[in-house]
Amino acid sequence: MLQDAERKTLQDTARRLRERIIEVTYSCGGAHVGGAMSQHDLLIALYYKYLRIDPRNPRWEDRDRFVLSKGHGGVGHAVILADKGFYDTKLLDDFNKTGSPFGMHLDWLKVPGVDVSTGSLGHGLPLALGMALGGRQQGRDYRVYCVMSDGELQEGSVWEAAMAAAQFKATNLTAFVDRNKLSLDGPTESIMALEPLDKKFEAFGWRVLSIDGHDYDAICEAIETAHAETGRPVMIIADTIKGKGVDYMENQTAWHYGGLDNDMRDRALASVRRMK
Numbered sequence: 001m002l003q004d005a006e007r008k009t010l011q012d013t014a015r016r017l018r019e020r021i022i023e024v025t026y027s028c029g030g031a032h033v034g035g036a037m038s039q040h041d042l043l044i045a046l047y048y049k050y051l052r053i054d055p056r057n058p059r060w061e062d063r064d065r066f067v068l069s070k071g072h073g074g075v076g077h078a079v080i081l082a083d084k085g086f087y088d089t090k091l092l093d094d095f096n097k098t099g100s101p102f103g104m105h106l107d108w109l110k111v112p113g114v115d116v117s118t119g120s121l122g123h124g125l126p127l128a129l130g131m132a133l134g135g136r137q138q139g140r141d142y143r144v145y146c147v148m149s150d151g152e153l154q155e156g157s158v159w160e161a162a163m164a165a166a167q168f169k170a171t172n173l174t175a176f177v178d179r180n181k182l183s184l185d186g187p188t189e190s191i192m193a194l195e196p197l198d199k200k201f202e203a204f205g206w207r208v209l210s211i212d213g214h215d216y217d218a219i220c221e222a223i224e225t226a227h228a229e230t231g232r233p234v235m236i237i238a239d240t241i242k243g244k245g246v247d248y249m250e251n252q253t254a255w256h257y258g259g260l261d262n263d264m265r266d267r268a269l270a271s272v273r274r275m276k
């Protein structure tokens with residue numbers, strides 16, 4: 001269990017940065033806002049409690065690595081990196097505009113704090129595994145975290161990496177599935193069924209933890225369980241809500257990607273401000 005004050009700090013930070021996601025989505029004309037909202041509490045817990053990083057030294061060799069394999073959620077990652085001090089938050093005023101360092105998918109050569117460019121789904125887990133094995137080979141004690149979307153699990157490369165991570169006992173790798181159950185054009189279970197997803201990863205040799213992906217006590221407990229695991233890599237299947245926090249976006253496939261007019265922005269902000 002988290003202390004009340006710490007839980008509240010995480011929730012307040014999450015709410016404040018959900019507002020930033022809405023502001024950036026409004027100003028840039030459109031973004032993958034539904035998935036940015038579902039992944040958000042996982043990223044907040046990692047960035048504000050666990051990741052060993054130094055915003056003044058983004059390429060520090062002993063930093064923990066973070067791979068947003070669902071690279072289309074870049075708008076959510078970008079507001080967090082700005083808030084952590086990797087760059088001036090004013091830069092986000094031009095997010096995804098011509099000449100900006102920020103594309104919809106973040107480029108690690110242009111955006112400080114990004115460890116790897118993602119966007120083409122299915123590459124993040126293999127890359128994260130390579131970083132984890134590389135760190136172990138070099139005798140470094142950094143950890144690697146990877147967040148995937150559930151629709152992304154259609155990519156065969158995810159399962160190749162899952163097999164290899166278990167084979168090589170990559171316990172310095174912790175992966176998450178943002179299990180919001182909706183993909184770009186409908187429910188995952190009608191497009192390409194994933195269930196029983198926990199059993200699939202278990203069969204591939206992972207320890208699987210299934211949690212509420214918006215509950216900070218559950219997220220933190222799962223991450224700490226993963227840190228303590230010595231035999232198998234850990235997959236955290238986080239039950240989430242696409243569009244979490246914005247009432248009219250929640251569980252709506254249509255909000256996979258979207259733009260906001262003034263009224264939509266105001267209603268989205270009001271909804272987020274009502275969150276705990």
Ligand SMILES: Cc1ncc(C[n+]2csc(CCOP(=O)(O)OP(=O)(O)O)c2C)c(N)n1
Nearest residue numbers: 035072119120121149150151152182183184
């Ligand atoms: C290899 C590849 N194929 C297709 C796409 C286009 N695409 C972007 S997001 C997306 C769906 C991603 O999964 P989903 O579960 O919808 O993500 P989330 O709900 O977490 O936003 C697809 C197919 C892509 N980025 N990469």
